Amino acid sequence: MSEPVIKCQSVYKIFGANAERMLKEANGNVDAKTFQDNGCIVGVNNASFEVSKGEMLVVMGLSGSGKSTLLRCISRLTDATGGKIFIEGQDLLNLNNKELIDLRRNKMGMVFQSFALLPHKTVLENIAFPLQIKGIKTEDSINKAMDMVKLVGLDGRENYFPRELSGGQQQRVGIARSLAVEPDIWFLDEPFSALDPLIRKEMQDEFLRLQEKLQKTIMFITHDFDEALKLADRIAIMKDGIIEQLDTPANIVLNPATEYVRKFTEEVPREKVLLIKDVMDETISSDIGDLKVSKDETIENVAEKILTQEKTVAVIDIKNNVVGSINPAKIINTVFGGRKNNN
């Protein structure tokens, strides 16, 4: 297996005057309450995980859970108090200022919740900004920025100022800007939280389309569990600076690790989130009907078909090989069963 693009080993971020000394004394056993009594606030508590190339990790948590702080540690907008962070094998915390700027100019892109566009520059200039900072010739950077404008579908508005755009359009500019230097790693800090629900959905779809094309390594921060389920390859759920559970969306919905996580999963429409492969039996039963469904379909799409069957349904992969089976009772059980409020 190739080296992970982002690798965190027991990362801590503690705010306060004596943060480093307190962390040393705590000896890896950080208790938020004790720290708070001593005037320190624990932002990130012992975060360890890896993100491999082309993967999208969504960090989900409510406000104050430390998710944004974690992202800022990994982009080194703030320095982690303890632990190690590796970006493609480079020790991030040991980089000097010049190396850090180099890393940001070439490898990283970031999108912000409040868009963070420069008010005095046009759409085109905003997008070209990271390129010009890098020292690329004006003409080349403008050409490149124009490609980005097209990529995010803002053609015709490249000479507008941010103040003349709607929120969704502004965030498209933010996305284009973060992609202008063709970074490998893409950080998104609640990019769609400030948008209206309809625009948000549109932007999520747009984002998935982009990612399919670009295959970046992504860390995506959100407080919206549905958004996390929709976008993520894997989800990390944070609470009080601690990662409560880090797993695929299906596993989180089916097997919540803690009570806190379970509360989020209760209201989730499972038929929309779970795929057939998440709930099928891997053993192939002998009593199989004629209907075949793909393992990558969501339950919602095929439930009606399956439920009309009396026999077990075969599950196939792309190459039409039967890889498992699923019976109608299992569908009913998955969608309606095992929920607290239905008991």
Added chain:
Amino acid sequence: MEVIKKYPKLFQWLFLLIVFFALCFAIDVPETYKFIRGQAEFVKDPNQSAFVFLGKEVRYYAFDVFWRLPPLLGWLPIWINDSLFFLMNDWMPMEFWNEDTQEYKTRPLVLQITRNLTAFMTFLIELIREILLGGLETIVAFTSWDWIDANPWAELPGLPWTIVAAGSAILAYKLGGKGLAIYALLSMTYISIFGQWKPSMQTLSFILVAAPLSFIFGLGLGVAAYKSKRVEKALYPILLVMQTMPQYAVLVPALVLFGVGDHAAVIITMIVAVPPMILLTLLGLRAVPPEVIEAGRMSGCNNWQLMSKVLIPTARRDILIGVNQVIMVCFSMAVISAFIGAKGLGFNLLLALNQLNIGLALEAGLCISLIAILLDKMSLAWANKQVDYFGNLNFFQRNKNSLFFGVVVIAGILLAYFGSIYFKDGYNYLFEVPHNKGISTADFWNKGVDWIFDTFFVYIKAFNTWLIVDVLQPMRALYLRMPAIATLVLVVGAGYLIGGVRSALVVCGLTLFIALSPWWDRALVTTYMATFGVLVSCTIGFTVGTLCFQNKHSTNFMLNVCDIFQTFPSFVYLIPVMMLFGITDTSVLIAVIVYATIPATRYTIEGLRSVPAGLHDAATMSGVTKLQRLFKIEFPLAFPHMMLGLNQTIVFALFMVIIGAFIGTEDLGQYILKALSDKKGAGIGLTLGICVAFIGLIFDNLIRTWVGQRKKHLGID
């Protein structure tokens, strides 16, 4: 008893007042005490006591320490003075090459530095002045007088007034559109036709030098303060004192360091104009959203790029508001600097006031006001202007203003040339209207003043006498009757009740400085005049503000009026009051009241306006009447902001009281004015300035602390 339990603060305040009055009555006025008029304390008198500190002898009239503290700080002004002289004349003599005599000469370092600075400033001012008005000095600076004699053609011709007027109109159009352009054109034409061109351009050239320099220094220091906490902490007390320091108290030390004239005035103007620029730069940079900074960092900016490409452009508006402030301060200093010999409108105004020629003074004052409004509106329009996109315009569209200006220059030169043929024998009116050849309205105004005096003299005099005899004299006597210790107790007690030990200590320190200086009595008179002014101003301001707030149009109208009045340099206010009331305390007080009413009104309106609309609606839905809403909702919520207005009112009142010395008051200002004409006045002037600043700071500290707590309590910020 229940009342006391319910309002413990009320009880504490009552207790403080009782102690204060008890002290006042317990301590008798010493028989030997009398208010020292003129500079009598410098007269040697066998009744005086004396002490020697740091080698300086201080003489004073000794009283019971409870009545008046001895002037233990009396050595400070003398010491400052001597130190300045030592620095200027004896410290670190060095060899310097002298261009004129072609030999090395020994000079003290500071003197050399200030002389070089002076020469540089003089050069800058002359350069701009000669671009506007024509002259020889700039060319001389590069060559020599001999060369000029040999080449009589070498002279900067100066711009015809038509070009300057049209140029300012074009600039105004670019910044603020048609209305502003018309105003610019009209006011410039007025200035020219009425023969005020030369002094106006002198004043303008002064601003054109002082404002950019102040801007550069202010921006630089503001950025430094933003980047380093240490720099900010070092700058903070200076900024604080400079905010409440009367502008012309700083003139005095400048006199010693840089001599008399425009250059000294420019340097001192920078000292006054830089602090607001620093503050607004800092404010603007702080207001840049953190995510924008992070976006800049993630785009790979280094520190320099982050500052120049992200932070400063994003803070553009605040920084340009700072520029507006700088320009207005420079302008008001350009007028006041007439006291140390700066040329221009201020000088003419001062001259006219000295001769009691109200007509001339009004003419100069009107020009000052016109230019003040023009500069203010133009710089504000610049600040509020959004950046335009030029990418898709062709060359002519992009440069239409510059091109138009080019056409105007050629047309103006041609006009002036034809003028020189047409007005062959006399003055070329198309080039410049000389001072005494313009239309003068002075006679008209003077006759008007005479008429007012003839017609209303009896009433004015009666009002004057009543005010002075029945109101001002008793009030002044009361203030002077306060024993020093009682005042100290009152002020420190108030500090403790409002802001705890910390506030009490700060206020105590500030008060002690004044009490231990030789001018406690004078400070009391200053305070009495300021208090009277503030009381009346606040009454008027709060009432007018509240009334105007009832209607949207009157609100906007009133705010505009405040804007316009605020742009006038304080000195201008003395003209109309002298016109009506002559040279009396009444004049000063009326000027104080007019000037200080501006912030009182403005802050009242702004405070009431800041009450959230939601609360307004909620109250209306609960069925309150208009009056109930005003008293139960709007006043309590607006009160903190209105108190900040009180703070500003006090500062404005103090400034005006000090400037009122020009008319003749017996307070600190009188001594500052005297220090200006005194060779050894630097130390006295500076110490007096600090005293005035400290009076302002005492109130500032108390009010700000209170407002801070109140706002926290109400949950508004």
